[in-house]
Amino acid sequence: MFTKFKAVLTGILALVALPATADEISVTHWGALMYGTPYAVAVDKGLFKLAGIDITGILTSQGGGTTMRNVLSGGLPYGEVALSAVIAAINEGIEVKIVNSGVRTVADLLWVTMPNSDIKSIKDLIGKKASITSPKSVTDMVSIMCLEASGIAVDKVERPALGGIGSGLTALESGAVNAAAILEPIWSSRKDRYRPVYFAKDILPPMTQTVGVTTPAFIKSNPEKLRAIVAGRRAGVDYVFAHPKESAEILAKAYGNVKPEIAEIAVKNMAEIGYWGRGDFDIKGMNEFTRGLRIVGEVKGEIEWEKIIDRSFLPADLRGAS
Numbered sequence: 001m002f003t004k005f006k007a008v009l010t011g012i013l014a015l016v017a018l019p020a021t022a023d024e025i026s027v028t029h030w031g032a033l034m035y036g037t038p039y040a041v042a043v044d045k046g047l048f049k050l051a052g053i054d055i056t057g058i059l060t061s062q063g064g065g066t067t068m069r070n071v072l073s074g075g076l077p078y079g080e081v082a083l084s085a086v087i088a089a090i091n092e093g094i095e096v097k098i099v100n101s102g103v104r105t106v107a108d109l110l111w112v113t114m115p116n117s118d119i120k121s122i123k124d125l126i127g128k129k130a131s132i133t134s135p136k137s138v139t140d141m142v143s144i145m146c147l148e149a150s151g152i153a154v155d156k157v158e159r160p161a162l163g164g165i166g167s168g169l170t171a172l173e174s175g176a177v178n179a180a181a182i183l184e185p186i187w188s189s190r191k192d193r194y195r196p197v198y199f200a201k202d203i204l205p206p207m208t209q210t211v212g213v214t215t216p217a218f219i220k221s222n223p224e225k226l227r228a229i230v231a232g233r234r235a236g237v238d239y240v241f242a243h244p245k246e247s248a249e250i251l252a253k254a255y256g257n258v259k260p261e262i263a264e265i266a267v268k269n270m271a272e273i274g275y276w277g278r279g280d281f282d283i284k285g286m287n288e289f290t291r292g293l294r295i296v297g298e299v300k301g302e303i304e305w306e307k308i309i310d311r312s313f314l315p316a317d318l319r320g321a322s
Contacts, residue, residue, distance in 0.1 A: 023055060025229065026079035028210060030060035031255050034108055034184050035080060035210055037267060038276050040254035041247050042236030051235065053228035077222060078214050078229045082138070083289050086213055087299055090308065095216055098305075099313040100230045100279035101286075102210030106142055107201040107273045108184040112172070112194035119178050122150050122198040128178040129158045130197075131168035137161075138209070139181040141292035146203045169194075185258055185266035201273065207288035208277070219310065226313045230279055234315060237276045244271040280318035281309060 030036040039058055042048050048055045080102045089096055111130055113119045119128065125147075132139040140161070147154050160177060162168045168180035172194070179197045182190070212233070214226055240247040248264040255263075270276070283305055293299040311319040 023053060023077055023225065024057040024059055025055060025077060026059040026081075028079075028081055028085075030058050031257065032060070034266060034270055034275065035103055036254070037240055037247060037251050037270070038233050038236030039080075040236075040251050041239050042232045044250045044254070045236075045239060047235040047239065048228065048232035051228040051232040053225055053232065055229075055232070077218050077225050078212060080210050080212050080233075083208055083211050083286065084138070084293055084298060086211060086308070087290070087293060087303065091299075096213050096308070097216060097219060097310045098211045098213055098281075098308050099219075099226055099310050100212040100233070101208055101277040101281050102212060103275060104208050104277040104282050104285050105201060105206050105273065105275055106138070106204065106209060107199070107275055108187075108270065109139065109142055109201075110182060110187065110199040111143070111179045111197045112169075112182050112187070113179045113197050114172065115193075115195050117178065117195065119197055122146060122203070123152065125179060125197065126152060126156045129160060129176070130179040130181075131162045131171055131177045132159050132181055133164060133168065134161045136296045136298055138292075141296045142200050142204070143181070144295050145292050146198065146200055149203050184270060185262055188265040188269065189259070189262045205288055206282065206285045207292065208282055208285040209289065212279075219313075223313070230313045231315055234279045234318070237278050240267065240276060241271050241274075244268045247271075278318060279314050280320070281305075281311070 025039070027036045027039055030039070036058065039055075043055055043058070078099075086096060086098060111122075119125060130143065132143055134140065140159070143157075143159055144154050147157060160171075162171055162177075162180075165180075165182055165186060168177065169182065169190075171177045172180040182194070187194075212230065219226065244267045245264055248267040249260055251267060252258045252260040252263040258266075286303075286305060290299055290303055
């Protein structure tokens with residue numbers, strides 16, 4: 001089956017195929033969240049090598065800012081990073097280029113409560129406590145956007161910042177909060193312990209969470225490597241959508257801390273809603289994410305995307321503006 005799949009990829013990868021050279025890249029929350037799935041698959045199935053680059057290691061980080069620093073200071077050719085971290089870097093006068101989109105939805109984020117709770121919907125959170133991870137985080141901005149979209153004044157819901165996802169869930173179980181944020185694959189591993197209050201995807205339009213970035217210097221010195229990375233990731237995304245069960249097994253092995261059966265549920269859920277973008281840009285989704293950053297005070301004014309984006313490293317069929 002894989003031989004047949006590789007044949008389908010030939011037309012995509014032929015234009016970027018090069019002698020493979022060894023490199024490391026950085027992916028936000030590698031080993032913990034779902035962003036890294038296409039990379040795990042592309043490494044395991046040899047899709048990066050087929051595209052012309054040998055990715056020998058994927059470095060993890062606990063967030064977009066760390067991934068950005070890995071790219072800027074560590075000599076890495078590429079990182080998949082939170083869009084918010086890119087904007088923060090640009091606001092600091094750091095020159096970076098976005099070469100592909102990553103995750104184009106917040107479908108992996110939801111708020112949960114305990115099974116016996118009387119909280120049934122987002123409107124039931126009025127006068128209650130629903131935790132976020134930290135101020136100006138994705139959970140902070142998405143929770144505000146969901147409340148506003150549901151016609152609920154933000155000050156009607158107390159939103160304590162409790163640190164990581166685990167801290168929020170601990171507070172939920174102790175009764176310190178009425179709802180807590182959770183992400184895949186943690187959600188798939190704990191569905192028997194909590195009940196959903198609301199999924200962000202059911203309230204908000206698509207928004208781009210992550211993008212692939214590099215530096216102008218690396219673009220100038222190694223454009224072929226960038227094309228190979230972007231093409232290899234795109235092939236990984238296509239493979240995940242075509243073979244979610246096998247991809248889940250690969251993810252579980254690569255991460256080492258996710259049970260295969262849990263990975264299978266999480267990957268299937270994300271594949272069904274097209275969680276991973278193939279690389280092409282959704283400008284509306286990028287603007288929607290930026291609107292959230294503006295709400296939490298991380299962005300002022302409009303972002304001129306065409307000054308930041310470089311589409312030339314995308315396969316030809318993905319370069320059109322959207």
